[in-house]
Amino acid sequence: MLVGVVGKPNTGKSTFFSGLTLIPIPIENRPFTTIKPNRGIAYLRSPCICREFKVIDQPQNSVCINGVRLIPIELIDCAGLIPGSWHGKGLGNYFLDAIMKADALIHIVDVAGATDEEGNSCNPGTRNPIIDVDFLDYEITMWLLKIIKKDWKRICQKVTTKRITLEDLLLNRLTGLSIKKSHIVTALKQMDFDVDTPVKWTEENLVSFTKELRKNSKPMIIAANKIDLPYAEENIKLLREKGYEVIPCCSEAELALRRAAEKGLIDYIPGASNFNILKPEILTSVQKNALITIKRKILERWGSTGVQEVLNKTFFNLLQMIVVYPVENVERLSNHDGQVLPDVYLTPYGTTAKEFAYMIHTELGEGFIHAVNVRTKRRLGENYILESGDVIKILSAKRRT
Ligand SMILES: Nc1nc2c(ncn2[C@@H]2O[C@H](COP(=O)(O)OP(=O)(O)OP(=O)(O)O)[C@@H](O)[C@H]2O)c(=O)[nH]1
Ligand SMILES: [Mg+2]
Structure with missing residues (x-):
């Protein structure tokens, strides 16, 4: 973007x-x-969910400073x-x-x-x-x-x-x-x-x-x-x-x-x-x-x-972009390497769980079985429309995240 x-x-x-x-x-x-x-990177600021879940996060694709996620985007002057x-x-x-x-x-x-x-x-x-x-x-x-x-x-x-x-x-x-x-x-x-x-x-x-x-x-x-x-x-x-x-x-x-x-x-x-x-x-x-x-x-x-x-x-x-956190481990909120809340994705409002899976990885989308809302632990079907701040685990027949 x-x-x-x-x-x-x-x-x-x-x-x-x-x-x-x-x-x-x-x-x-x-x-x-x-x-x-001139082209460069600027940062969006969004309250990070690490405070709500009381975890110490290890961001990879973004930065977290005092409970604020800084999400990089590209600007052109x-x-x-x-x-x-x-x-x-x-x-x-x-x-x-x-x-x-x-x-x-x-x-x-x-x-x-x-x-x-x-x-x-x-x-x-x-x-x-x-x-x-x-x-x-x-x-x-x-x-x-x-x-x-x-x-x-x-x-x-x-x-x-x-x-x-x-x-x-x-x-x-x-x-x-x-x-x-x-x-x-x-x-x-x-x-x-x-x-x-x-x-x-x-x-x-x-x-x-x-x-x-x-x-x-x-x-x-x-x-x-x-x-x-x-x-x-x-x-x-x-x-x-x-x-x-x-x-x-x-x-x-x-x-x-x-x-x-x-x-x-x-x-x-x-x-x-x-x-x-x-x-x-x-x-x-x-x-x-x-x-x-x-x-x-x-x-x-x-x-x-x-x-x-x-x-x-x-x-x-x-x-109308929203922020969504994908994780693999529902209890620890981590990815397969054990990093806590490593990534946050920016996606337009209206994105479904399956579309989100494709955004992360094609194979994840192709093998989509269902998603899990980490807050409620409820299963989400492929047509579930994501909300801003959602923490999502995706189960896929092809690859797991
Ligand atoms: N008073 C005031 N001056 C400002 C503000 N923002 C920029 N300027 C001044 O406006 C002038 C032009 O600033 P630039 O950022 O070079 O403007 P620009 O739109 O990039 O200009 P071009 O590259 O020539 O199109 C400079 O003297 C700035 O210091 C501001 O918020 N207030
Ligand atoms: Mg200029």
Whole structure:
């Protein structure tokens, strides 16, 4: 699962990315600092079940710190898009190619309105962030439309003459863009157009379909960044009044706190609403004041920097992912090597016990007999829909886990 950090230039995408991954990358107050995308690992945070079961766990595919599981996911920090990117403006073609590999998008908006249309800085309150929110959706949809249109006539002909389904032809056309057949099928159903005669679709039909496809295949969450600046609060209110769901954040504060924590200067945990200064004697008065300002203006006012919340909400709300712990030994909660709660899997809500078995290992799925809910010790059939936090043992005729 790959998540793209996207938006217009100079909104704080690289700062957001670096705050989550701690990868040092160029950050500057000018547009197009990032050209080549940055990729890195960030961590989702989910309460670990080790506390509930009162065990000391030995994580393998994740990390557990003080009862919080850190689950690795991949982030890509993309170059900025500007109006017209979809038809090549400002290296748009190249930039959009990178964005299209993502499974979900985090749209970083300068909610203080302190950057103009092309990402040059301006006085806070100058730019209307609502325009920024809408433009990105438009650019990505138009880019997708352009790709579909390149082959649309041939696709229509093949549906009519060769009786290949529209979804299969579109899937083929959209290879490499992280678009699944289910995304196409859902978009077609939502539109309710005749899939047997796409030749009769109007331009408007095609645009509506592409919009739906974008929403399904590249769902987007809006991070309202730069909440430390004037006008941010008013703009967040305006966006919410217009029905936009936004998560306020301050990437700059998150990056500063993470770096200070890495050096052992403070005890900050991502997502927390507070921290303590551990080594006041080695901080300069400028550093101390900066930390106190972050505490007062961001943590006390907004509850957190919002950055970790954006990442968690992307997975747990937008993509509706759940966490499931597979084990082999029901009593010890361990795997075949005796490691306690070694793995946690992220899977979309709706995953069945049998599908989960396939996720772990093909043979486990093929030989699926039944699963066991470790909490209740009850047997679960292949169609049982997993719940977040489930601890599952799978019995298989082929291989046991
Ligand atoms: N005040 C404030 N400034 C921020 C915040 N986040 C980032 N910035 C500043 O915004 C400017 C641009 O940050 P970048 O992270 O380079 O922005 P970008 O979106 O990656 O820019 P491009 O790569 O050019 O598209 C830098 O001066 C950052 O310090 C924030 O939360 N508050
Ligand atoms: Mg950047």
